[in-house]
Amino acid sequence: MGRPRQFDEERVIQRACREFWAKGFDGTSTADLCQATGLTRSSLYNTFHSKEHLFRRALSHYVNTMTARQGTVLDASGSSGLERIRSLLTVIVDDETANQESGHGSGCFTVNTITTIASRNPDIARVVEADLHRRLSSLRLAIMDGQLDGSIAADRDPGDLAWYVTSLVYGMRVAAQSGAGRTALEGIASTGIEALTP
Amino acid sequence: MGRPRQFDEERVIQRACREFWAKGFDGTSTADLCQATGLTRSSLYNTFHSKEHLFRRALSHYVNTMTARQGTVLDASGSSGLERIRSLLTVIVDDETANQESGHGSGCFTVNTITTIASRNPDIARVVEADLHRRLSSLRLAIMDGQLDGSIAADRDPGDLAWYVTSLVYGMRVAAQSGAGRTALEGIASTGIEALTP
């Protein structure tokens, strides 16, 4: 069935993800992508059709792995709703400090995408929007659990609180990118979670 | 003293600011800037030397007007520290809903800059960093006032709380850009401010 591919598609997407993450859609050229992935021009276009298609694949890969990992923390049974959200924020702090220390930039690919092309590209906007709704639902469930087990204030709408936590995470991502170190992020997280307690 | 200019420099910077704000540094071409400002290529380069210089002027203009406006709210005497921060958040909510309704995009030019080129351009990073420190100081003063007048919990470091409020504002900016409407933003603000009360 023809010549087999000399590359692993998943691996290529991961490399492309790093590249787009660091430089954004507009700031990344197809030459950059070829160099980062090791693919030639024709292999890249033969497989992914266009720069925008590859971007969507890379972005989807990012949000899927991120949301999955955060989802396992959020859905962990055995701890209170508040504890699960606290764990989520810990994951964020660890992520950002790891990013800062490992050099390859910081911040969140999703946030970067929201603040740049999402407003100008409906197809890309759809990816982040679907992910947003997934995360809001997960959060709402954890928050409702917390309101039942008494760890989270019950006098507020779970949907509002889910938006609040989302916004808190967004803020921590941007703060990390504007220079906030681990201790600053931990302070933001511990202060921010106070708003949820009864 | 030579031929006088046929344009108002401030006005040009405002137009350029809108353009960069909407499309980002990489996404805005010099042709876009000419069209948006009405200047010809040579006038633009004669006055601002390069795309990056103009970007810095536009960004400085933005952070100055924004921080000044938010500063007057934060420094308002006659109300408690907590009230002043609540007013700040109200300003943010009003800004974002106004942006959404008036069409010309939403979100914050500063946040967009942080999440895109700031990490790749030290000169631009310096602009946002200086502004960040100004805002953190203003916030810390208001928070210390609040801790003295009893409206804000005194058992937390003012610097940590200043970072928290900054992060809260960042988060609201991104939330607005990802589709949060006025009521959602108001919910985030009112929940977020709970964390500050004693």
Added chain:
DNA sequence: CTTTTTTTGTTCTGATCTGTACAAAACCGA
């Protein structure tokens, strides 16, 4: 071995990019 199918490497294309060159135009001072 031959044919068919797919990937790969290289080259090309036309558009767009930032920035420059240069002369015409418009103003001021004398």
Added chain:
DNA sequence: TCGGTTTTGTACAGATCAGAACAAAAAAAG
């Protein structure tokens, strides 16, 4: 009115951009 100075319009330069074209290479199917 004339000389000096600055802005303006247009044309251009060289680089880079996303993507297409096409034949060589590599494998499976017959």
